[in-house]
Amino acid sequence: xxxxxxxxxxxxxxxxxxxxxxxxxxxxxxxxxxxxxxxxxxxxxxxxxxxxxxxxxxxxxxxxxxxxxxxxxxxxxxxxxxxxxxxxxxxxxxxxxxxxxxxxxxxxxxxxxxxxxxxxxxxxxxxxxxxxxxxxxxxxxxxxxxxxxxxxxxxxxxxxxxxxxxxxxxxxxxxxxxxxxxxxxxxxxxxxxxxxxxxxxxxxxxxxxxxxxxxxxxxxxxxx
Amino acid sequence: xxxxxxxxxxxxxxxxxxxxxxxxxxxxxxxxxxxxxxxxxxxxxxxxxxxxxxxxxxxxxxxxxxxxxxxxxxxxx
Numbered sequence: 001x002x003x004x005x006x007x008x009x010x011x012x013x014x015x016x017x018x019x020x021x022x023x024x025x026x027x028x029x030x031x032x033x034x035x036x037x038x039x040x041x042x043x044x045x046x047x048x049x050x051x052x053x054x055x056x057x058x059x060x061x062x063x064x065x066x067x068x069x070x071x072x073x074x075x076x077x078x079x080x081x082x083x084x085x086x087x088x089x090x091x092x093x094x095x096x097x098x099x100x101x102x103x104x105x106x107x108x109x110x111x112x113x114x115x116x117x118x119x120x121x122x123x124x125x126x127x128x129x130x131x132x133x134x135x136x137x138x139x140x141x142x143x144x145x146x147x148x149x150x151x152x153x154x155x156x157x158x159x160x161x162x163x164x165x166x167x168x169x170x171x172x173x174x175x176x177x178x179x180x181x182x183x184x185x186x187x188x189x190x191x192x193x194x195x196x197x198x199x200x201x202x203x204x205x206x207x208x209x210x211x212x213x214x215x216x217x218x219x220x221x222x223x224x
Numbered sequence: 225x226x227x228x229x230x231x232x233x234x235x236x237x238x239x240x241x242x243x244x245x246x247x248x249x250x251x252x253x254x255x256x257x258x259x260x261x262x263x264x265x266x267x268x269x270x271x272x273x274x275x276x277x278x279x280x281x282x283x284x285x286x287x288x289x290x291x292x293x294x295x296x297x298x299x300x301x
Contacts, residue, residue, distance in 0.1 A: 062289065105241065
């Protein structure tokens with residue numbers, strides 16, 4: 001079980017994500033720098049972490065999405081490698097076209113940093129298999145640009161294809177249809193604004209995020 | 225040669241920054257401001273002979289996110 005975490009200048013959740021990957025897989029992930037053009041061979045799982053890549057210049061995630069390593073991530077995703085983008089990682093995945101839509105400035109104008117109630121919308125995905133459909137959970141959020149936007153046709157398609165993985169139970173940022181996390185059409189790419197890696201051990205005060213990583217790894221091992 | 229790229233949010237895309245500016249203008253006593261939309265101006269200093277197609281590609285591939293933004297190119301002599 002090989003995993004990697006991408007590191008951009010300005011990433012600040014990369015080490016937290018690495019801890020979560022290591023706890024779930026039992027092996028340290030490879031940290032891959034944004035200028036690298038290749039990922040480790042036989043990679044199973046790639047994390048695109050939160051932070052403020054390139055200082056959020058131009059648009060959140062815009063510069064990171066065009067960095068050399070993201071071409072390798074896109075090719076891996078196309079081959080079916082699993083990709084998890086959290087917070088800035090979600091912004092990078094939409095900017096790179098791996099996921100539809102865009103993350104706008106929060107509707108209220110404020111940076112929102114607190115625990116947020118969520119509903120697991122699709123518990124069939126590889127990322128959410130250890131949750132129950134409709135289950136109420138809580139993950140922290142910490143973002144300024146988390147207001148998910150897509151045109152109505154795209155939103156309808158996401159709904160119809162079961163690609164909304166998580167919704168906000170309380171809409172903290174103005175996201176269309178309360179969307180907190182979405183899947184790509186093949187189900188191997190998940191982007192989400194909330195931070196499951198911040199709630200994986202008792203010392204964090206909550207462990208709702210642990211099942212995401214454990215379920216994902218369990219599913220990947222079962223496929224292998 | 226130089227080019228100015230004006231990047232603006234599409235109609236219907238919420239602009240909290242524009243709204244905050246609007247409120248601030250009202251706070252200063254400027255009545256009659258119906259709406260404010262904030263955008264970006266990006267100035268490019270380009271090699272002579274850079275094609276229109278290349279400038280357009282720069283906009284589509286990086287400078288604007290066409291999911292949420294429009295862009296307009298103004299070439300400056």
